[in-house]
Amino acid sequence: MKKITTLLSAVALSSTVALSPVQADDMRIAIVVKALGIGFFEAAAKGAEEAATELGGVEIIYTGPTDTTAEGQIEVINSLIAQKVDAIAISANDQDALVPALKKAMSRGITVISWDSGVAPEGRQMHLNPSSNSLIGNMIVKMAADQLPEGGDVAVLSASATATNQNIWIEEMNKVVGNYTGINVVATVYGDDLSDKSYREAQGLMASHPDLKAIIAPSTVAIVAASQAVSDAGRAGEVLVTGLGLPSEMAGHVESGASKSFAIWNPIDLGYAATMISYNLAKGEATADAGGEIGMGRLGSVTLSDTLDGAMSDPFVYDASNINDFKDIF
Amino acid sequence: MKSLTLSRDALLALALIALVGLVYLRFPAFASPNSLLGVFNDTSILIILALGQMAVILTRCIDLSMASNLALVGMCTAMLNSALPSIPIPILVFLAMFLGALLGSINGILVWKLDIPPIVVTLGTLTIFRGLIFLLSEGQWVNAHEMSPAFKALPRLSIFGIPALSWFAILCIAGMYVLLTRTHYGRAFYAVGGNPNAAVYTGIDVGRTRFNAFVLSGALSGIAGYLWVSRYAVAYVDIAAGFELDVVAACVIGGISIAGGMGSIGGAVLGALFLGVIKNALPVVNISPFWQQAISGAAIIVAVIFNARSERRLGRIILKKAEQI
Numbered sequence: 014m015k016k017i018t019t020l021l022s023a024v025a026l027s028s029t030v031a032l033s034p035v036q037a038d039d040m041r042i043a044i045v046v047k048a049l050g051i052g053f054f055e056a057a058a059k060g061a062e063e064a065a066t067e068l069g070g071v072e073i074i075y076t077g078p079t080d081t082t083a084e085g086q087i088e089v090i091n092s093l094i095a096q097k098v099d100a101i102a103i104s105a106n107d108q109d110a111l112v113p114a115l116k117k118a119m120s121r122g123i124t125v126i127s128w129d130s131g132v133a134p135e136g137r138q139m140h141l142n143p144s145s146n147s148l149i150g151n152m153i154v155k156m157a158a159d160q161l162p163e164g165g166d167v168a169v170l171s172a173s174a175t176a177t178n179q180n181i182w183i184e185e186m187n188k189v190v191g192n193y194t195g196i197n198v199v200a201t202v203y204g205d206d207l208s209d210k211s212y213r214e215a216q217g218l219m220a221s222h223p224d225l226k227a228i229i230a231p232s233t234v235a236i237v238a239a240s241q242a243v244s245d246a247g248r249a250g251e252v253l254v255t256g257l258g259l260p261s262e263m264a265g266h267v268e269s270g271a272s273k274s275f276a277i278w279n280p281i282d283l284g285y286a287a288t289m290i291s292y293n294l295a296k297g298e299a300t301a302d303a304g305g306e307i308g309m310g311r312l313g314s315v316t317l318s319d320t321l322d323g324a325m326s327d328p329f330v331y332d333a334s335n336i337n338d339f340k341d342i343f
Numbered sequence: 344m345k346s347l348t349l350s351r352d353a354l355l356a357l358a359l360i361a362l363v364g365l366v367y368l369r370f371p372a373f374a375s376p377n378s379l380l381g382v383f384n385d386t387s388i389l390i391i392l393a394l395g396q397m398a399v400i401l402t403r404c405i406d407l408s409m410a411s412n413l414a415l416v417g418m419c420t421a422m423l424n425s426a427l428p429s430i431p432i433p434i435l436v437f438l439a440m441f442l443g444a445l446l447g448s449i450n451g452i453l454v455w456k457l458d459i460p461p462i463v464v465t466l467g468t469l470t471i472f473r474g475l476i477f478l479l480s481e482g483q484w485v486n487a488h489e490m491s492p493a494f495k496a497l498p499r500l501s502i503f504g505i506p507a508l509s510w511f512a513i514l515c516i517a518g519m520y521v522l523l524t525r526t527h528y529g530r531a532f533y534a535v536g537g538n539p540n541a542a543v544y545t546g547i548d549v550g551r552t553r554f555n556a557f558v559l560s561g562a563l564s565g566i567a568g569y570l571w572v573s574r575y576a577v578a579y580v581d582i583a584a585g586f587e588l589d590v591v592a593a594c595v596i597g598g599i600s601i602a603g604g605m606g607s608i609g610g611a612v613l614g615a616l617f618l619g620v621i622k623n624a625l626p627v628v629n630i631s632p633f634w635q636q637a638i639s640g641a642a643i644i645v646a647v648i649f650n651a652r653s654e655r656r657l658g659r660i661i662l663k664k665a666e667q668i
């Protein structure tokens with residue numbers, strides 16, 4: 014009996030010893046994703062771990078439901094509240110449904126931010142967008158200009174003529190195109206996000222503009238179709254395809270030389286930035302106010318708008334040098 | 344009757360030439376032999392599908408599931424190729440055809456045995472097949488780098504200066520010509536569509552013939568599925584979404600009577616080419632995208648008006664009424 018008591022107290026002692034540094038020092042930041050097992054989010058978790066190592070004394074809890082439902086995320090949030098984490102950074106499955114659960118978390122003193130896919134303003138302290146319309150608009154033409162030091166004719170192959178996102182990006186692009194000397198936007202055509210129509214439109218662009226140097230496709234369907242059309246026409250390398258695409262979808266076309274570079278957000282950076290922001294807010298080193306700035310480690314800082322959201326950075330550029338690291342991720 | 348169909352095909356051919364001429368005025372390079380071969384190549388898949396649709400329409404049915412069938416078979420072949428790149432491509436093409444025929448036979452069975460209206464059956468399978476693609480692929484894409492080089496090379500393989508994709512269409516045209524004009528199997532399509540009651544008296548099983556037509560259109564959709572996925576080097580849930588309407592439009596423009604029993608291979612091919620020329624010409628003549636849709640639509644309506652008028656001249660409708668009494 015005595016032996017057992019000693020043993021028990023020893024266990025109790027050792028557990029206090031083991032636990033106390035966690036509670037005293039470690040900040041626990043929960044990265045809540047839409048669903049577990051998605052390459053994009055696994056990559057974001059990698060970025061979060063990177064931030065945690067850099068900061069020191071931070072424990073990352075990477076979690077999420079098994080399917081992309083709001084109910085699943087609410088359950089996860091409730092259990093995180095019970096665990097008394099310091100911060101929750103969430104990519105939401107539903108803009109509004111999560112608000113009550115997240116409000117409850119905030120009322121318990123937990124820092125709540127959303128990233129990638131946002132929550133309504135009342136349910137979070139700030140939202141981190143991967144990029145902004147003006148940064149995307151600038152990046153798509155910059156990638157073309159970087160490959161064309163002497164300038165030349167470029168054309169835009171978009172989704173449908175009524176696609177809101179694409180139209181805003183093209184508008185933003187046209188605002189800054191004057192900054193790139195020698196770059197002429199000769200046409201804007203629409204592939205309606207259909208492979209066959211996008212392919213034909215790309216062929217049409219090459220036929221009607223023999224001097225065309227680049228096709229800018231700010232749509233994942235169009236960039237793949239345009240790359241294939243350029244390869245099939247035997248003009249890979251002469252007519253560059255760039256725009257917004259996913260590494261897994263573009264890997265073959267970067268290899269064939271039809272596309273030298275394209276952009277999309279980098280999930281690793283996104284996870285890293287979300288962690289850094291959560292840390293700074295939870296530590297009280299920054300506050301989420303309109304116009305305020307919050308540090309994001311190696312990525313600089315984010316400036317918040319009136320609706321308390323901010324853009325992380327330029328879209329990340331993928332090319333032959335890094336595509337193999339990302340093509341299996343997303 | 345025969346001379347009238349001939350003249351209709353000839354008229355459509357003239358309209359096609361006039362259309363090319365019109366584009367030539369704005370963009371001369373369009374009418375070069377190479378560019379026209381390119382248009383034919385681009386239209387090959389539509390031609391193959393229009394031939395299958397024609398067989399179905401001849402029997403007074405309609406197959407709205409062709410594009411979904413194409414997409415499902417395309418996804419299956421792409422996934423099979425990326426998982427087992429060692430399967431020879433000819434076998435894969437054969438599998439695609441077989442799988443397509445299998446899917447087509449589902450339509451056929453429902454129309455034949457359960458006597459459900461074909462438009463309802465194929466509207467149902469249209470969404471079922473799309474749903475199956477999602478279940479199968481979990482929404483993931485099969486991308487260019489996951490397909491074997493041979494898989495992507497076949498449609499581009501040049502034989503006598505013409506890509507294999509075009510040869511597939513030419514072979515299908517030739518095969519369908521023999522089938523519809525020289526075989527009992529094919530002639531039955533006309534008989535069933537022209538007058539189902541009379542067809543029964545001549546010993547033709549109407550339901551079975553319709554089943555055959557659906558299997559045929561399914562097999563052609565299957566081949567087209569492989570061709571589509573390898574040509575665009577990508578497979579995802581939404582490929583060829585809405586393409587079934589282009590296929591029906593090609594048949595209608597080609598003078599295949601929606602009332603069944605009337606239509607020629609030449610009509611189906613010319614109808615598909617007519618749409619193909621419009622689709623390929625619009626990007627180079629620099630017209631606003633909103634007008635493009637209106638122009639495609641107007642071409643279809645003009646063709647239907649023309650067909651409706653020529654059918655009326657035959658007095659078909661009056662005869663139909665007489666039959667029913």
